[in-house]
Amino acid sequence: MKLQGLVIAAYGRHYLAELPGGEILECVPRGKKSDVACGDTVEIERTSASQAVIDSIAPRSTLLYRSDAYKQKIIAANVTQIIVVVATEPSFNDELLARCLIAAHDQSIETLIVLNKCDLPQIEAARAQLAPYGKIGYRVLELSAKQDVAPLLPYLQGHTSVLVGQSGMGKSTLINALIPDALAATREISTVLDSGKHTTTHARLYHLNANSRMIDCPGVQLFGLHHLDFAAIERSFPEFLPYLGQCRFANCSHSHEPDCAIRKATEEGKIDLRRLKLFQQITAH
Incomplete structure (x- = not known):
């Protein structure tokens, strides 16, 4: 008999699917190829009391993934909001943040930037780094996950949110504070490398309440956008939109x-110079 399940964890080619009644089955895909993602609704066939085979994936509303020239890595399916977690310490990567926001724009997923560890002295430098994002309409929320995550709760209601960010930004601490029984592992930050040690090896979906879910996924250091063309990336920079089509050359x-409308707007202070440089870095790859 065919059953419908929600994929709540992805461990390589092994998945956990939750049935409507709450029962959880360990699943594997039928065949060698596997493109199942955490957040997918799947049709499964039970093979034992605790195991099943995935027969098909229901149509997705969104699919968040990263890619390079050789392969793509699925992050999560059917999410309505991406929460990019950055922190005052260790320092965060501007380009990684921009890439996450571009991927979200491509799938029409709502975005929220969470600046974590706001109790640390580096707060002003981190605020300055994020200032251009607030100016162009991105929502930025400051909090300290170890002290109080309550400010985040209203942003989560009614959403399937996915938490992304570099290792060490405090995603696992956020999950543990929001869902005390999640037991997401946290580790000490490697101050020598100025990056966090990887703590999450798989994507995992948690239920916050009846209509709100959160997906935690491994920390990412790179976010490839090989699947997006120049025009898609260009349109993902909201501050560019008023000037698109005004350059002298159509393929600018x-x-x-010469006569680049985007660079002219930057010189006039209408576009942040750092954001233009990020765009040039991303499209040069």
């Missing part, structure tokens, strides 16, 4: 061509 790269 906004890097060196």
Whole structure:
């Protein structure tokens, strides 16, 4: 008999699917190829009391993934909001943040930037780094996960949110504070490397309440956008939109061509210079 389940964990080619009544089965895909994601609704067939085979994946509303020239890595399916977690310490990567926001824009997923560890002295530097994002309409929420996560709760209601960010930003601490029984592992930050040690090896979905879910996934250091063309990336920079189509050349790269409307707007202070440089870095790859 075919059953419908929600994929709540992805461990390589092994998955946990939750049935409507709450029962959880360990699942494997039928066949060698596997493109199942945490958050997928799947049709499964039970093979034993605790195991099943995945027969098919229901149509997805969204699919968040990263890619390079050789392969793609699925992050989560059917999410309505991406929460990019950055922190005052260790320092966060501006380009990684921009790439996450581009991927979200491509799938029409709502975005929220959470600045964690706001109790640390580096808060002003982190605020300055994020200032250009607030100016162009991105929501930025400051909190300290170890002290109080209550400010985040209203943003989670009614959403299937996915938490992404570099290792060490405090995603696991956030999960533990929001869902005390999640037992998400946390580790000490490696101050020598200025990056966190990987603590989550798989994507995991948690139920916050009847209509709100959260997916935690492994810390990412790279977020490839090989699946997006130049125009898609260009449109993902909201501050560029008023100037698109105004450059002298239709195929302007906004890097060196004469009469570039984007560079002119940057010189006039209408576009943040750091954001333009991020765009040039991302599209040059």
